[in-house]
Amino acid sequence: MIKKTLRTQTNNVPIFIGDKIISISLLKSLIKSKDVVVITNVIVAKYHLKNLKNKLRGFNILTYIIPDGEKYKNIKTLYKIQDFLVKNNCDRQVNIIALGGGVIGDLVGLAADLFLRGVNLIHIPTTLLSQVDSSIGGKTGINHKLGKNLIGTFKQPHAVIISIDLLKTLPDKEFSAGMAEVVKYGAIKSSSFLKWLNKNADNLLMRKNKYVLHAVKTSVKEKIDVVQKDEKESGLRAILNFGHTLGHAIEAASNYKGILHGEAVSIGMVFAASMSVDINKLSIEEFNLLESTLRKLNLPTKVPKKLKSSQLKKHIAFDKKKKNGKNNFVLIKKIGVTQITNTISNAYLNSTIRDFIS
Numbered sequence: 001m002i003k004k005t006l007r008t009q010t011n012n013v014p015i016f017i018g019d020k021i022i023s024i025s026l027l028k029s030l031i032k033s034k035d036v037v038v039i040t041n042v043i044v045a046k047y048h049l050k051n052l053k054n055k056l057r058g059f060n061i062l063t064y065i066i067p068d069g070e071k072y073k074n075i076k077t078l079y080k081i082q083d084f085l086v087k088n089n090c091d092r093q094v095n096i097i098a099l100g101g102g103v104i105g106d107l108v109g110l111a112a113d114l115f116l117r118g119v120n121l122i123h124i125p126t127t128l129l130s131q132v133d134s135s136i137g138g139k140t141g142i143n144h145k146l147g148k149n150l151i152g153t154f155k156q157p158h159a160v161i162i163s164i165d166l167l168k169t170l171p172d173k174e175f176s177a178g179m180a181e182v183v184k185y186g187a188i189k190s191s192s193f194l195k196w197l198n199k200n201a202d203n204l205l206m207r208k209n210k211y212v213l214h215a216v217k218t219s220v221k222e223k224i225d226v227v228q229k230d231e232k233e234s235g236l237r238a239i240l241n242f243g244h245t246l247g248h249a250i251e252a253a254s255n256y257k258g259i260l261h262g263e264a265v266s267i268g269m270v271f272a273a274s275m276s277v278d279i280n281k282l283s284i285e286e287f288n289l290l291e292s293t294l295r296k297l298n299l300p301t302k303v304p305k306k307l308k309s310s311q312l313k314k315h316i317a318f319d320k321k322k323k324n325g326k327n328n329f330v331l332i333k334k335i336g337v338t339q340i341t342n343t344i345s346n347a348y349l350n351s352t353i354r355d356f357i358s
Contacts, residue, residue, distance in 0.1 A: 002217070006136065006224050008231045011156035015136065015224070017217055019209055021163045022124065024055050030122055030159045033093040035060050039081065039108045040099040041068040044126050047169040052099060052124070062088055066104075070256035073103045073143050075151070081111040095120045095158075101127035101174075102134040102261060106149070109140030113155040121157040126166045128178025128212075129262050132185075132219035135160050137227040137237075143256070147318040148248040154232050162220065164212050172205075176298040177262025179204065180243075180269070182215050183293055185222040187269060188242050191286075191335040193218055194293060201296035239338045242330040243269030246303075246353075249315035253307050259300075266299035271356050275344070276331040278352075286335045309353045316349075 001018035016026065036059045040049055045065050053061055064084050066072055085094070096119060098108035105123055112121040123135040141152025167175065179197075186194030197204070203211040223240070230237040247268030250259060273290050276282035291301055303312070319327055326342040327349075333339055 004220060004224060006156070007228055008138070008156055010138075010231065011158075013136075013138075013156050013159065015160045015162065015220060017162045017213075017220060019163065019213065020165045022052065022055055022161060024057065026161065027055055030161075031059065031095045032120065033095060034058075035062075035090065035094045036097060037062045037064065037085065037088075037090065037094055038097045038099055039064045039066070039104065039111070041066050041072075041104055043068045044100045044104070048099060048126060048166060052097070062090075066107075070103055070143070070251070070261070073107050073141075075142055077107060078111055078114075078142055081108070082115060085111075085115050090115070090119075092116050092119055095122065097122045097124060098135075098157075099124045099126065101125065101130045105130050105134050106139065106141045106152070109138075109155060109157065110142060110152055112157075113140055113153050118155065121155075123157050123160040124166075125160070125162060127170055128167055128175055128216075129181050130178075131162045131164070131167070131216055132178065133181040133223065133240075135162070136220060136223045137240075138231065143252075147252055147315060150318070156231075162216060164209065164216060167207065167212065172298070174260060174262075175207070176205070177260040177266075179215075179297040180262035180266040180294065180299055182219050183290070183297065183299075184240070184242055184265065184269060185219050186293070187273075187290055187332060187335060188239050188330070188338050189222045189225075189336055190218075193222075194289060194335055198289060198293040198296065201293065205297065238328065238340050239330055241328075242332070242338065243267075243272055245316060245319055245327065245329055246271045246312065248319060249312045250303060250307065252315040252318075253311040254304070259304065263300050266294045267301060267303055270294065270301045271303075271352075272329060272331055274356065275329065275352060276333070279341070279344075280331050280333045280339060282332055282334060286332075289335065303357045307357070309350070309357055312353055312357075313350060 138156040141149035144150040247264040
């Protein structure tokens with residue numbers, strides 16, 4: 001097990017990374033009272049809840065289980081969690097554990113931040129996407145019908161425990177979706193890491209521990225580096241949204257059905273890279289490196305045929321990264337070097353989306 005620390009102005013967050021690292025001693029060192037509420041979903045509960053509760057022997061444990069799916073990341077579910085906490089007489093000393101993927105982490109993070117104006121939260125991410133991205137950095141949120149993550153806060157958790165053995169129950173499709181966020185770090189931060197991912201795609205898809213652990217540790221390191229410099233996304237942290245502008249639009253236009261977040265981000269990265277070829281003269285060789293890495297990891301690179309450009313443009317218009325009424329796009333000058341621009345005209349954007357779909 002290795003320990004990294006995310007140091008921010010609001011909190012120093014210990015992040016523990018390894019294989020089979022969830023232990024009674026580790027949990028006891030992080031939980032500051034006897035009262036624990038574990039919030040998870042029906043799928044994760046089936047595989048991991050019993051084992052976690054065994055490691056929490058001696059604590060007063062409550063569990064709250066929600067249905068699985070992005071569509072439950074909404075204000076109705078948020079209220080139900082608050083209602084559960086209130087009705088069970090939870091106080092400010094309660095420790096909430098978010099056991100699950102990105103939906104659970106974002107939703108429960110917001111619930112913990114709002115309940116009694118903030119209680120301790122421990123993330124135990126169970127998907128690759130949440131281990132390398134959403135559990136780190138303090139973003140919380142729920143979706144609005146017009147867009148993803150439009151309601152939320154920045155609130156650092158008390159701790160994050162990343163144990164890669166939890167990924168063994170993850171379906172192949174979800175594992176690949178998580179790899180999209182791993183590829184993102186290579187695209188925006190490290191050419192050598194992207195080349196390593198391209199070379200070792202088969203080893204990663206076979207989930208060989210050595211390779212998965214390296215991918216996770218490297219991704220966490222890159223995420224920490226960015227967040228420490230810009231906790232509240234006022235500048236640099238926005239580069240982590242590479243691929244997310246179109247990606248979020250694809251998810252919203254699909255009503256969060258039929259396409260996973262990582263799959264949508266994969267398509268969004270190819271779209272942003274294609275604009276980078278036009279605008280920033282990104283080389284075709286580097287564009288091909290990014291696209292081929294995504295393909296090798298069984299990720300989509302084209303917009304689903306059922307979606308229309310008009311649907312995507314509508315949701316891009318409500319993107320949360322807009323400033324002064326203009327969309328911000330994260331582009332790459334070359335692999336590892338980014339540029340954030342809001343000078344892309346509507347005419348160019350419309351034609352590019354239309355061409356990209358066709």
